Amino acid sequence: MKELEFLEKTNDIDPELLEDRPAPVRRARTKLIRRIAIAAAAVLLLGGTVYAVARGIEMRRTRRPAGEEEGFEAKTELSLIKWSSFEGEIKNAGEAIIRQYQEYVPEPDWSSYRRDPGSYTQRFAGIEQAVNYIGLPELKTPTFPFDKYDCSVTAHGDEQGRVDRVTLYAEHIERNDIGAQETVTILTEHAQESEYVSRSVWTSEFPRDAEFLSHTTPGGSECRIAVLKPKYDSKYMSLTGYVAAGSAFYELNLGAVPMEKYEQALEILHRWADALD
Secondary structure, rough: HHHHHHHHHHHOOOOHOOOOOOOOOOOOOOOOOOOOOOOOOOOOOOOOOOEEEEEEEEEEEEEOOOOOOOEEEEEEEEEOOOOHOOOOOHHHHHHHHHHHHOOOOOOOOOOOOOOOOOEEEEOOHHHHHHHHHHOOOOOOOOOOOOOOOEEEEEEEEEEOOOEEEEEEEEEEOOOOEEEEEEEEEEEEEOOOOOOOEEEEEEEEEOEEEEEEEEEEOOOOEEEEEEEEEEEOOOOOEEEEEEEEOEEEEEEEEEEEEEEHHHHHHHHHOOOHHHHHO
């Protein structure tokens, strides 16, 4: 597979995000890592791995035990929102999830397709419609920096219809510009924990160097930015911005960015984060 084709298809995001809906990575822990607001520019060494910590978002490099796959994680803690706080039509998602579990028939062992009966997705023509569908008063309307995109909202729950996670996803579909995906994640009172982890990985075939930057918005919010540069002959890079605002975690990934458009991509992330104030 050619490198540009690889980047366009993955945009340097977790392969799980390439399914119908982006799926979070959550880890069971006996103790939650508390926010360290005063350590906005500190570097903390945990278990031999360097974490860059800023206003509740931790960035770290990761490596699988076999050493075949590397990447990074952005980790934060979110407020768990009462399900009764959602005022939009998403409040009907629990009943739909119950029906999906009741009607679910597992795929045969030989099939590579796996459907999650706990995920219920609705698609929209615009982000405002998606935000209205969620109907959470404190949810900020993310400013997507492009005109043409696909947008959807997924509610994830259990067999009893208890929704533990709501995710808004928008993907830029204009192939002649910088590729982009925007994700907004909300955890409800039914989530097992408040910790949320977003992960990006790459294989030894396309190794990267990861640099973590910070941008402070006019309102004082902190945006963490991961800059991934290729460790091989390539003209393309990727950047991802992360903002924890209120009860939601906002992510904007810019993939297949030509090297000469680095400053432009960085400015897009800064304007996007500023709009979340």
